[in-house]
Amino acid sequence: MSTPEEEQAQAELEERARKLFSGPVAFLLSAPQLKFLPEPDAPEIAFCGRSNVGKSSLLNALTNRKGLARASVTPGRTQELNFFDVGEPLHFRLVDMPGYGFAKAPVKVVEKWKALVRSFLRGRQVLRRTLVLVDCRHGLKDVDREFMKMLDEAAVGYRVVLTKADKVKASELEKVRLATEAEARKHVAAFPLIHVTSAEKGMGIPELRAAVLADAES
Numbered sequence: 001m002s003t004p005e006e007e008q009a010q011a012e013l014e015e016r017a018r019k020l021f022s023g024p025v026a027f028l029l030s031a032p033q034l035k036f037l038p039e040p041d042a043p044e045i046a047f048c049g050r051s052n053v054g055k056s057s058l059l060n061a062l063t064n065r066k067g068l069a070r071a072s073v074t075p076g077r078t079q080e081l082n083f084f085d086v087g088e089p090l091h092f093r094l095v096d097m098p099g100y101g102f103a104k105a106p107v108k109v110v111e112k113w114k115a116l117v118r119s120f121l122r123g124r125q126v127l128r129r130t131l132v133l134v135d136c137r138h139g140l141k142d143v144d145r146e147f148m149k150m151l152d153e154a155a156v157g158y159r160v161v162l163t164k165a166d167k168v169k170a171s172e173l174e175k176v177r178l179a180t181e182a183e184a185r186k187h188v189a190a191f192p193l194i195h196v197t198s199a200e201k202g203m204g205i206p207e208l209r210a211a212v213l214a215d216a217e218s
Helices: 004-022 055-062 107-123 142-154 170-184 205-216
Strands: 025-031 044-049 081-086 092-096 127-135 158-163
Touching (some): 004 205, 044 055, 055 092, 092 205, 107 142, 127 142, 158 205
Antiparallel strands (some): 025 081
């Protein structure tokens, strides 16, 4: 149970996050290799998840924009790290990571992706938090668990974010949330609180914005 002071602090954080994300947010660059990464001169929050998990839609909802992160027609198409500057002057960066779990990708492509992501996670000093997006219609899959294990090994703190919450019944959603929460507790780098969101309906977006801002400023 939150105290009135904690509720007030949370409300103030959400409002500050809303204003920040309503301001300048701009695409910076795409990095197909580590040598193309931007200078590590700002905190970074990375977004990752299975292909077609709704990552682009969530990024657009967080930033109040329709086309900031373009959803690819072909899942698993984006094989680069995409960086977005938030705030002017620069406050922090969002990193849109390639979707994992390529059903149709060649083995070499998958291995190249793993090498890029693993090196980025382990070597990026300014990376404050990673958000692992999970489609609430399916819950955690083995490929999600594999990625969470990679984050554990890289000692990168992460939050699990359930997406597309408007697509399931409330009872099913709660069941998935509890199961995901129980599993997240088994991972050393996972944040205990599970975020439940719907980019389409705006569910959980203010709270997630506030969490991203708090992580960036930590």
